Amino acid sequence: MRQRITFLHAPRDAIDPATLKITDSSLHGPVLPAVREDRLTLALDELPDELRQLLQRCDQLHIRWVSQQAYDTISPLYARLPPGFHLFYTPSANDGQLCHKLQEVFGPGLASCKTTQSSFTALPENRFSHSTAYQFYSSLDSISPFVAYATNSLCPPPASSSAAGSSSSCAARVDRLATASTLDVSFDVTASSRDALKVTAQWSLQDQPLVVTSALDPATHRVEVGLLASDPAQRGLSPHELGIAGLLTVVGQDKKPSTTVFKFPARHRRLPGTSPAFSAEFLQPTGLHPTLQLQLSQEAIRPPPPGSSSPSPRGSDKNEEHCALHAYLTLPRTIFADKYQLSDPLFLASKNLSALSYISQPIDLEAPDYVMDLWGSAVLLELSPPSLSSSSSSSQQWTAEIPLHLRYLAPAQGGYQDIQIPYPAVFWACSPSPLSTEPAKIPSSPFDKVHLGYDGLFAPDTVFWHVDPHSHAQSQGLLTSGVRVPVLDTGKAGWVRAGTAAVVALGFGWLVWKLAQVYLATGYGPRKQMEGLEVKMKGEGEDKKTQ
Known part of the structure; x- marks a missing residue:
């Protein structure tokens, strides 16, 4: 078992190494405004038998959970996904128990997962080879069942009084997951750690207590703690790279922290500007064919600086770099987009859209929600922002509209049902090479995040410049847009x-x-x-x- 705990902070918040107190089993320091990321790497033989058997029937299994509550982050942790539970999956053998196991681990919130054949959508195989085979989504708002499952599976009751401290420390670490902003669980036989399961949790930018304890044997369990910040002034830094500097400590081995400086190509970045942000809200009245309006700040519709994506392949021209603004939606089966409606160029232009780049299949345009097993649909739309010259003088927000359609829902008391649609992920995608070729992949980094659904729809060397979401005041900080749907009133049926x-x-x-x-x-x-x-x-x- 290996643990990596990273506190990523702004350069101005760097702390004095002398303020750190390091012992054989702990690290203590002052409160630090930072994003905390915990990564736990487990060998297959450290997992419960049923979970190990499940993973052995998978080539790839990637779970991405994002909280509905708005959160702030810091470089280089800028990868964004719509709120909810995302699953990307490639089986190595037919497995009919995956949905059952997911419901056992993550609770009844995944009741919509019936079988992989009926509930999952197939990702395209004719674009790029770095995508998984299937996708599933659910608007899961809490991972409390996962916390309970992890406590019972990874932190068993102590067999003796000497093991009580280890069990208590483990339970406290697992309980912290209930407040995490994101959770990633990844298993990939094609990766370097093919016989390991990685669990990564991230907490929002806030004051973090600088306290790390470990009651495990350092000879078999490595606990590494990093206090890192971006270093834009680092020597030899290329425009497409990020520099990181800070302190590293291995609990139980080091008596004092060591300094570190490194750089790496960054696949996910935050769009430059003072406050690049967007919000999503349905136009009123919604009716049965609601329109989702995206409101973007002027900083958000300005293209990223040229030449800051990954290096071009040998022999290609840097001027070939292409950047386009996109919105990636994961729509639960209660609502859908009509690909035929979004194929009309004139209609798209009237909504400030450029093209429908991708929509998952199949989509039944007539079936009601209560007879479907399919989770819903994923949609990738290219937006059509104004040119830099026409938008630079305006301070108003720019809008784009996405037409959607509601399904007939099951009858309910009162004659209405309220549904919540997750915010899309909005980003600029910049690629230095034509999409018709298979360019080289961006080298991996300690903070790289792949298998997000939309990244498999672009070339492997694409860099994503993310626009931060901003929730409406009436949504109480939630990154969701609500719709009230008229249904049959059971009281008047x-x-x-x-x-x-x-x-x-x-x-x-x-x-x-x-x-x-x-x-x-x-x-x-x-x-x-x-x-x-x-x-x-x-x-x-x-x-x-x-x-």
Whole structure:
């Protein structure tokens, strides 16, 4: 087992190494405004048997959970996803127990996961090879069941009084996950640590108590603590790289912290500017075809600085770098986008959109929510911001509109259901090479994050410049947009049935009455038909005699 605890702070908040107190089992220091990231690397033989057997039937399994509560972060932890539970999965063998295990670990919030065949969507195989095979999403608002499962699985009751301290420390560490802003669980047989499960949690930028304790044997369990900050003035730093400097300590081995300086290409960055941000809200009244309006600040619609993406392949021209503003949505099955509507260039231009870059399949345009097993759909849209010259003089927010469509929902008491749609991820994607080739991948880094859904839709050397989300005042800090959907009122369903039967009966009676009126007025019946036939035959006989 290996633990890496990192406190990422602003350069101005660097602390004096002399203020750190390091012992054989702990590190203490002053309160530090920072983002805390904990990473736990577990070998397969350290996992419960059923979980190990599940992972052995996977080539890739990546779980990304993002809190609905707005949070702030710091370089280089800028990768963003819509709030909720994201799963990216590539099986090595047919496994019908994945959904059952997910519900056991993450609770009934994943009840929409039935089977991988019916609930998952397939990711495209004809674009780039670094994507997983399947995707699943659920608007899971809490990971409390996961905390309970991890406590029972990783922190068993102590067998002796000497192990009580270790169990107590483990339980305290796991309990902290309930306040995390993001949680990542990754297993990848193609990675360097192919026989290990990585669990990474991140907490929002805030005052963090600088306290790390470890009651485990340092000979078999390594606990590394880093106090790091970005270092833009680092020598030899290329425009596409980030510099990091700070202090590193291995608890149980080091008596004092050691300084470190390193650099790496950054795949995810924050868009430069004073306050680049966006918000998402449905236009009122919503109706059954609501429109999600994205409001972006002027800093957010300005392209990233040129030449700051990853290096171009040998022989290519740096001027080929292409940047485009995108919005990536994960829509639960209660709402969907119509790919045919979003294929009209004139319609897209009227909404400040450029193109529908991707939409997951299949999407049933008519099925109600309560008969579907599919989780929903993912949509990648390219936005069409104004040119730099036309937007630089304006201080107003720029808007883009995304038309969506609600499904029929199950009946409910009161005649309405409230649903929450997660904010999309908004970013500039910059690639130095044409998408028609398979360019070199960006080298991995200690803070790199891949398998986010949308990154598999771009070339491997694409750099993402993220726009921070900003919640509305009425949403209480949540990164979700609400819609109130009219449904059948269960309290009035009996009257609806009786009224429907009465209307059908009245309509049928009206049709019978009208037919009877016609019959009585014209006398057009079987006897009249026979009389008409006799007259016709008699006329034809007289015509023959005349001839």
